[in-house]
Amino acid sequence: MKRILFLLLLSTVSFGETREFALGHGEFDLVSTSGNIKITGVSGSKLKVNFEKIKWNKDCEIVFKKKDNKVKVEVKEDSSWFSSNECQINFSVSMPKNLESDLKLGSGNIELSEVNGEIDFKLGSGKVSVLNTSSASIEGDVGSGSIEIKYSTLLSGSDFESNTGAGNISILIPKSKTAKVKFKSGTGQLKNTVIQSDTADLKVDVKTGTGSLEIDYVK
Numbered sequence: 001m002k003r004i005l006f007l008l009l010l011s012t013v014s015f016g017e018t019r020e021f022a023l024g025h026g027e028f029d030l031v032s033t034s035g036n037i038k039i040t041g042v043s044g045s046k047l048k049v050n051f052e053k054i055k056w057n058k059d060c061e062i063v064f065k066k067k068d069n070k071v072k073v074e075v076k077e078d079s080s081w082f083s084s085n086e087c088q089i090n091f092s093v094s095m096p097k098n099l100e101s102d103l104k105l106g107s108g109n110i111e112l113s114e115v116n117g118e119i120d121f122k123l124g125s126g127k128v129s130v131l132n133t134s135s136a137s138i139e140g141d142v143g144s145g146s147i148e149i150k151y152s153t154l155l156s157g158s159d160f161e162s163n164t165g166a167g168n169i170s171i172l173i174p175k176s177k178t179a180k181v182k183f184k185s186g187t188g189q190l191k192n193t194v195i196q197s198d199t200a201d202l203k204v205d206v207k208t209g210t211g212s213l214e215i216d217y218v219k
Contacts (some may be wrong), residue, residue: 001006003138005197014174015019015183016050016051016052016065017050018048018049018050018051018091019048019049019064019073020046020047020048020049021046021047021048021049021052021071022046022047022064023045023046023047023066023069023094023095023096023099024045024073024096025045025069025098025101026068026069026070026071026072026097026099026100027069027070027071027099027100027101028047028070028071028072028073028093028095028099028100028101028102029070029071029072029073029074029101029102029103030072030073030091030093030101030102030103030104030105031072031073031074031075031103031104031105031174032073032074032075032087032089032104032105032106032108033075033077033086033087033088033089033105033106033107034055034087034088034089034105034106034107034108034127035054035088035089035090035091035105035108036090036091036108036109036110036111037083037090037091037093037103037105037108037109037110037111038090038091038092038093038111039056039091039093039094039095039097039098039103039110039111039112039113039115040093040094040095040112040113040114040115041094041095041096041097041112041113041114041115041116042094042095042096042097043096043097044096045096046052046094046095046096046100046190047063047071047093047094047095047096048093048094048095049073049091049093050091050092050093051073051089051090051091051092052089052090052092053088053089054088054089054090055086055087055088056087056088056089057086057087058075059078059087060075060076060077060086060087060088061076061077062074062075062076062089063075063076064163064191065123073091075087075089075178081188092100092193093141094108095115097111097114097115097116097117097213098116098117098179099115099117099138100117100118100119100120101115101117101118101119101120101121102120102121103119103120103121103122103123104121105121105122105123105124105126106124106125107123107124107125107126108123108126108194108196109126109127109128109129110123110126110127110129111128111129111130111131111170112129112130112131112133113131113132114131114132114133115130115133115135116133116134116135117135118135118136118137118138119133119135119137119138119139119140120138120139121139121140121141122140122141122142123140123141123142123143123145124142124143124144125131125142125143125144125145125197126142126145127146127147127148127149127219128140128142128145128146128147128148129148130147130148130149130150131148131150131153132150133149133150133152134151134152134153134154134155136155136157136158136159137158137159138159138160138161138162139159139160139161139162140161140162141162141163141164142162142164142165142167143164143165143166144165144166144167145164145166145167146167146168146170146211147162147164147167147168147169147170148169148170149151149169149170149171149172150171150172150173151172151173151202151216151218152174153174154173154174154177154201154202155201156201156204157201158202159200159202159203159204159205160203160204160206161204161205161206162205162206162207163206163207163208164206164207164208164209164211165208165209166209166210166211167208167210167211167214168188168211168214169206169208169211169212169213169214170214170216170217171202171204171213171214171215172217172218173194173201173202173215173216173217173218174217174218175217175218176195177194177195177201177217178195178196178199178200178201178202178203179192179194179195179196179197179200179201179202179203179204179215180196180197180198180202180203180204181196181199181204181206181213181215182203182204182205182206183197183204183206183207183213184207185206185207185210185211185212185213186207186208186209186210187207187209187210188208188210188212188213189212189213190204190210190213190214191212191213191214191216192210192213192214192215192216193215193216193217194215194216
């Protein structure tokens with residue numbers, strides 16, 4: 001009886017799986033329904049994707065594709081990826097720092113750290129954090145949730161563009177850097193303590209339904 005119980009418990013445990021790709025430059029795309037995505041930029045030319053299935057049934061499928069300098073991972077299910085949580089999976093990714101990334105997630109959190117390539121994201125509900133980045137182009141939309149951006153280095157001519165339905169956006173830039181801010185909101189407010197310039201290091205274009213934008217220097 002104890003052995004049978006042990007086997008039943010073991011069958012409910014979710015174990016992580018890993019896929020590796022050689023990808024020194026190019027693009028990494030990830031499309032998922034529900035769960036968390038954590039991406040860390042590293043040195044070298046190896047892309048490593050670890051994933052753990054939290055909720056999974058016969059209608060769920062994960063597909064890996066590599067073509068030329070692009071790797072795409074997609075979680076598929078029979079229903080719309082914005083309307084169901086039946087396929088819930090967590091991703092932990094390490095990839096070369098300068099790869100471009102295109103991320104789409106129905107619900108959950110997205111965190112990128114030390115990722116310096118072009119970043120594009122779309123999130124239904126949850127939080128997006130982009131930390132210690134020097135990406136010259138960050139663009140993303142969030143239906144309901146917050147966005148946090150922290151630049152470790154800010155290259156001249158960088159851009160940040162975002163649209164959110166409900167949620168606040170926080171941007172931190174290195175001291176002495178400048179910004180040019182365009183902000184439009186239904187009920188949100190702008191709090192900006194950085195130096196403004198028409199020839200700014202960072203151009204910010206943000207639209208929110210109900211959410212505020214705060215821009216400050218890294219302490």
